[in-house]
Amino acid sequence: MNLSFKKIAGLFMGAMAALTISTTVSASKTKIADVSQYQGNINWYKASKQLKFAIIRVQHGDTGDADFRIDSHKDINANGAYKYKVPFGQYGYAEFSSVADAKKEAKDFYKRSSSKARFYVLDNEHRKGKGSEQSYVNAWLSTMRKLTNKPLVYYSYQNYVNVHKINYSKFDGSWIANYSQKPNVATDLWQYTSKGRLSGISGNVDLSKVIDSKTVNSWLKQSSADVAKPTYFTSVPASRTITTSKNIYQYQDVNFKSRLSKIAAGKKLTVKQVRRSDHGAYRFQLTNGHYITANKEFVSN
CATH class of the missing domain: 3.20.20.80 (Glycosidases)
Known part of the structure; x- marks a missing residue:
């Protein structure tokens, strides 16, 4: 039995064993x-x-x-x-x-x-x-x-x-x-x-x-x-300011693909507008142009 065949056989047997264990647990x-x-x-x-x-x-x-x-x-x-x-x-x-x-x-x-x-x-x-x-x-x-x-x-x-x-x-x-x-x-x-x-x-x-x-x-x-669903701010607070209740990150884009820097809990921020990501999540755009979550678990007004 050559080495490649042994490896393939070993992987196959391992997979079968895992499947058997999984099936037994489920059953x-x-x-x-x-x-x-x-x-x-x-x-x-x-x-x-x-x-x-x-x-x-x-x-x-x-x-x-x-x-x-x-x-x-x-x-x-x-x-x-x-x-x-x-x-x-x-x-x-x-x-x-x-x-x-x-x-x-x-x-x-x-x-x-x-x-x-x-x-x-x-x-x-x-x-x-x-x-x-x-x-x-x-x-x-x-x-x-x-x-x-x-x-x-x-x-x-x-x-x-x-x-x-x-x-x-x-x-x-x-x-x-x-x-x-x-x-x-x-x-x-x-x-x-x-x-x-x-x-x-x-x-x-x-x-x-x-x-x-x-x-x-x-x-x-x-x-x-x-299932606990997050509650979001859907509009800018009248004061136009929010406070972070937990450590969060700010991002360069609304879809949170380009992360910039951490913002500590307790930080007051000025909000420009509310926008939604491509998946529908609400984001605050700050006056510096960056984006943060509008999830009320992380920010408050």
Whole structure:
């Protein structure tokens, strides 16, 4: 075997090994778990190696309910999932007993949830009110629609849906529990066991299977609310002066291709006009003809 062939063969084998590792890692992220304070302190680094996504509890009931509690690990779990790049939704166990109560519970749930959640879930499995359960569900949904554009998912167990004849077709999807067999009601995500195992969790955990991948994947799309977008000055301040809040650079051109010198934080500058780069970003042109960012994170008036 000549040297060139050895090198080519070595590169090929290395590439194949890397592809195998990558495929194995990707393939291993197939589990879907819902978690709460009852799973204790989750090792999210380990869990992230297996999780496709997680659903994290925020609350059980709401103020006024005898057994109301905010999940003590809601922020710990949300921050852990986010840190290790596990997409997650959040759910609230509902105990509403009227339309007004359902609206209040939706508002409180939303306030207590993480802004990084990709979707929100109504956990509807506890009947309290004397009125129409459907009217409570509808009230929760309409209230949440006014608060967020993120997907809203209906959760319950098979028997509850059948007994109360719940219509959840106006939600962005459904997640139904039934441990004996696949649910006989419409579902996009099936919670099939309460005795699952997951790396990073010492005890049992609920696990679910995807039934409709298109619908479930739509819940995981990153909302614009998850990505911090810079806010720009779009016009020259009345004073025509701005102050740098961080160290920045000035450039010779509006497209920032020719960098000149650094400008220290706290420097006052006089602005001539606002122009936009070829990609649409706003720039300040200074009275010396040079350009700096108009991003409010870096400059203020």
